[in-house]
Amino acid sequence: MDFILAGFPWIALHGLNMKPKERRTICLSLSMGVFAGICGVFRTTGLTSLSNSKDYLYAISDSAIWTASEVTATIVCLTLPALRPLYRKIRNQESSSAGYQQHDDSIYANNSAYPLRSLRGNTTDDGKGGNLTKIEASILASKNDSDEAILLQGSTKGFNRLAVAMPLKSHELFQYLFESSRTLRTTQKVPDNPCGLRSAILMAGMHFSFQFGDLATFESTFLYHKIEVMRVINRWIASGDYKLEAAIIREMATLAFTEACHGELVAAETHISGILALIETARPDKSDPTRSDCCSTDRELANRYFVMSYVYITGLKSLLSGICRTGGHGRSLDVVPGRDLLKLSHTWHMSEAMENLDLKLQAIRLFPFFFCPLPQGARLNNADGQVIINSIRDFTAAQDRIFKDTGKETADGKFDGFWRRGPASRVLGEYVTAHIESISVPGKKEETHDMTPSSFVGPWCGLTIASIFYMQDVLGALEYVDKRIHKYAVTLLQHDVAKVLNRVGTLKxxxxxxxxxxxxxxxxxxxxxxxxxxxxxxxxxxxxxxxxxxxxxxxxxxxxxxxxxxxxxxxxxxxxxxxxxxxxxxxxxxxxxx
Known part of the structure; x- marks a missing residue:
């Protein structure tokens, strides 16, 4: 039996997602029970001589030694794998956590379910606006530790009990986002909503591709979950149930992010436009874009996620257009392949705007707040746009100074002021922060933002959309997007302005x-x-x-x-x-x- 059990790890770990060398090491350590089996063989062979011996006490000594050796060998063999993290720490290969590593980040250090006020104004010692984790080095070294963590650390949170299928490298991609940002303290560690979990995996892929320039070994995993999102959308649309509109909008936004991840901005706009057309056609009352269900918390959260995708696609399109124009790659994004666009963006950030990349990645880490279900009883309140308005004022003032000095406004000057010097990525993070701070959770004492004659408090969607329109039509710093997407944004702004005006007895x-x-x-x-x-x-x-x-x-x-x-x-x-x-x-x- 000892010899049979010694061979079992080789069978059990055969298909596990681990590096071959590490798989062999663990299998060998778990198979060292053969030594216990050998001790058992020697102990058994001595039983015959024991029964024929005249001096029983003297003869039993050999049997006692082999029995103790068998038990000791078994204990040693069972506990030896647990020393592997200590061995690797001594060898300076990783921390004793045997997993992903991260510096302590005050942004995620808030103990409350939603970090209020802690996200603004946080800078690291190097002043780049967000602590860089060691997660990237772990991924680049291809340390596929997710399955090892289950074996070595006895995880009871269970990666095999997730809400969706997790083939290929889904575990690693999921851990990459949630472990690197420590969002365990700010949102659910493992979303129990299938769509939320799949969106989180795809968001991790987008984060990875923007950080390293491509998806590398996660390409097939990313494609699998993207196809699953498309299947879900098609199934819901085919059902003809307009009550699924909020859910479809959420998945549509996720799909847009996946296209942006590959630099396929035209495809992203086309997909959103087509789905919006189908939604509009399926509405029972097509003449009323502000139906009562727009006021539900679930619909509001879905609309915010849509607006966030609109913001991101608009920004990415503007950034890539500027990079192509200033880099001599042409004025049209259509002539440059999507993967080349992504590499151009990564190269530009690494060489000219590293701080902007850090701010952008930090914002993406917090995107799960837009698609993960809210806690029971949570509400979406008005957002405080003071910091957003301040950033827009700074950029406007900078353009005024350039105009005063040169007497003209140029596209390259706007690109340099808005993208290379940081306001764009900073505003992106401020949009996300304003959303998070507008979430109120029952039982948490939070600061509420009331509208006053001097404040910039209001519905998050209206605040965000109006600022994007301002930067498009007034400042000319952002590119336009598909007309149907633009129409939906106009409708949302109309709804939110009407909501503010209809409030009676409040200062505005x-x-x-x-x-x-x-x-x-x-x-x-x-x-x-x-x-x-x-x-x-x-x-x-x-x-x-x-x-x-x-x-x-x-x-x-x-x-x-x-x-x-x-x-x-x-x-x-x-x-x-x-x-x-x-x-x-x-x-x-x-x-x-x-």
Whole structure:
């Protein structure tokens, strides 16, 4: 029996995802029970002489020695594998945790379920805005420790009890994101929602590809889970159940991120546009884009995830366009293969904007807050956009200084100011932080953000979308995206502005509402250029025009110069080149001048 059990580890570990050398080492250590078997053979052969011996006490000594040797050998063989982490620590190969390593990061050190206020303004000793973990080195060294951790550490959390199938290197990719960022303290370690778990795995792949330039050995794993997401979307759409709209939007956003991971931005926009078209067709009431279910927490979270994907695709498209233009690769992204675009982005970040890459990766680590189910009873409150507005003000002021010095605004100058110097990646992290801080969990004492005449508090989607429209249409720092995606963003902004205006008995920042409304009006007019008869966009244009006149009356302003002074209380450029149409729009809408 000892010899049979000694051979069992070779069978059990044969298909385990481990390096061959480490598999052989563990199998050999577990098979050392053969020594116990040998001791047992010697002990057994001595039983015959023991029965024939006249001096029983003297003869039994050999049997006692072999019996003790057998037991000792068994204990040693069983405990020897547990010394492997200590051996490797002595050899300076890894820490005693036998797994992924990370410096202590104050960003994730909050003991509450959701870290409030701890995410802003945190910098490392090197001032780069986020502590770098050793997880990347572990992945590059191909240390496939996930299955080893189950064996050596007796994990009861169970990677075989996850909500979805985990083939290929799914375990490693999952650990890469959740262990590197220590999100155990900020969200569920293992999401029990299948879609949330699959989204987390794909998000880990995106993080890895942006950090190292490609997916490397995770390519097939990433493709598997991407196909599964597409199957889920197709199945839900085929069901015709419009109540699944929020779930479809969530999966659609995940699919967009997977396309962005490969640099396939056109495919990402096409997929989102097509799915939005199907959703719009399936609605029971197509004329009302702000149905009651838009107010549910689940729908709000899905919309926030969509907006985050919209923000990321817009930003990545703008970044890659700038890199291609300034690097002499052409002005169109269509002529450059997606994988080449990703490598260009990685090379540019590593050589010219390493700090930006750190900020971007830190933001991606927190993306699970957008797709993981909220705790029971949690609510999505208004978001505080003060830090976001401050960053936009800084970039606007920098562009004003360039315009004052040179008398012109150039695309390369905007690219340099927005991407190379850091505001873009910083704003990305601030969007994520504002979302996290707006989540309230029952039983947690948290600071609430109320709207005041001087604050920038409001619905997260409206705040984020208005700032993107401002950077697209007013500053010209961001590229445009597919018209259907843009239309949905306009609809969400309309919904959130209406929600703020309908609040009775609360103080409001009227200048901030004016700023959001003007951005929405400009964006709706841009969308109508492609579809002049779209009822949803016509409704949005009328809504924003009426609110703009209402806000002008409330603030007591009539002329465009007065309006610019009010808008600068939020953020507005000094220059007028290329923005003459905005003044004309104001005069036409507010003063009724044709």
């Amino acid at each position: 920042n009227e200048a901030f509402i004016l700023w959001q409304t003007l951005a929405g009006l400009i964006a709706s007019l841009r969308a109508l250029k492609h579809n002049e008869q779209d009822r949803g966009l016509l409704s949005a244009r009328k809504f924003f025009a009426d609110v703009l006149k209402q806000q002008a009356t409330t603030l007591g302003i009539v002329t465009w110069s007065q309006a610019k002074g009010t808008l600068r209380r939020v953020a507005w450029p000094m220059g007028t080149v290329g923005r003459e149409f905005i003044e004309e729009l104001w005069e036409k809408t507010v003063t009724n001048r044709a």
